[in-house]
Amino acid sequence: MDISDKENSCLIVGGSHAGAQLAISLRQMGWQGRIKIISEEAYLPYQRPPLSKALLAGKQELENVYIRPETLYEKQNIEFALKTRVAKINRKAKTVETQTGEIISYDKLALCTGARVRKLEICGTDLAGIHYLRNFADVSRIKGELDSPKKIFIVGGGYIGLEAAASLKQLNHEVTVVEAAGRVLQRVTAPQVSNFFHAKHHQQGVSIVTNKQVAEFLGNNKVVEKVVCTDGTVFEADLVIVGIGVRPNEELAAQAGLKTNNGIWVDEFAQTDDPDIVAAGDNTNHPNKLLDTRLRLESVPNAMEQAKAAAASICGKPTEYASLPWFWSDQYTIKLQIAGLNTGYDQVVLRGDPADGNDSFVAWYLKGGKLLAADCINRPKEFMFAKQLLAKKIDVKPEQLTNENFELKQLV
């Protein structure tokens, strides 16, 4: 496709981290055709990570977290259709249909539809005061109900639940987190890291209850008042936040006959089975040569870097996306930075002592003696070196990882 042809049109469905980066990357790569972002949300692309952090804690407002300013989109001639949901793709005609029946044609289509929250399917979820945390609209509703100190009940001890707990505790609310598994962050970290965060929240006055499952919400005047657990325990609550994971928005692609399986199936160039359709972000199932596996990720770095690869494919300059996954989480004064994926680890070794009160250590994950991942708690330097060790597949011995006097720099 001739990227200098002004008649071409690239339509992007979803205006968040992936969609915004894709549009900007297209212009940086010389795409001169039309670019239009269709987004269901009412706002220009904004950063999602602050939703459970600075935004919820009231330290930042929406205007501080826009990914790019409106003036840049105007200057770059990137069009938006906000509050517009795409309902259908017609691949033969190369058009999409919006929920209101408008038909928009494309030459290239980018699916950046991300993910949506997994809903709790129990009685009482229709009561007022029960919230999820994915969009700015969610945060704004939550904040609207927090005019005075409240009893806040958080369902799910994952990153989002814990970040929300930290932000709300700092605003002096009474916060309880309930986790169905035996420990917080069970799905993603080693017991040592879970225990550290559990203790930290406890120290800050957040109550964490594990091995407990919510059975139903009870209310008065249609407003939530009580949370009933399967074992009969009852908690009082003025406001509930449910954070139990997300689902990829892949249905649009599936209905159009594109392959999906826990995400829209793309190759290392972010290309779907249709040569005119790419996909990037939380919604894709993609291969990663570095990790030698297919995976679906939920992180900003993934959304941005894959979007760059998608833009390159559209411009006919395919560049492989094979980055090392990484993630971060901020809670109180703790910065957690995670390099790599620990899936399948059989050994965890520590650098530093989680219990010495310094809030500074690294949990290294190995499998068969090979380094897989590192959870770095207030250890930015080790995080940076871990990324390099993993990306370059450098051999490292557990004794080197645990020895504070051993400079990792020597290895990279």
Next chain:
Amino acid sequence: MPLIKYIDHAGNEYEADVDVGKTVMDGAMDNMIDGILAECGGCCSCATCHVYVDESYLPVTGNAEGMEKEMLTAVNEPKDNSRLSCQIFVTEEMDGMTVRIPESQY
């Protein structure tokens, strides 16, 4: 409004007017200057916003400290004038400052 100059790996120069209180990283993002990816959105977690600050402006910007300094010890080619641009909040005194974007960020 202070004017910040960004020089890329190939020596091309870009200028951006950046509001006081915004960061040098914001200036690059808001003006589509390539090479500063800012994956963490400015929370000092990614180091994809590394720049070299014109030495004569170092007294104004200050040197990296704390977390930022730690991150910078492990970037490609750290130098004495290395900073994470998301941690440099623009002031009037920075008008005319030049920052160079390292080659590894392209």
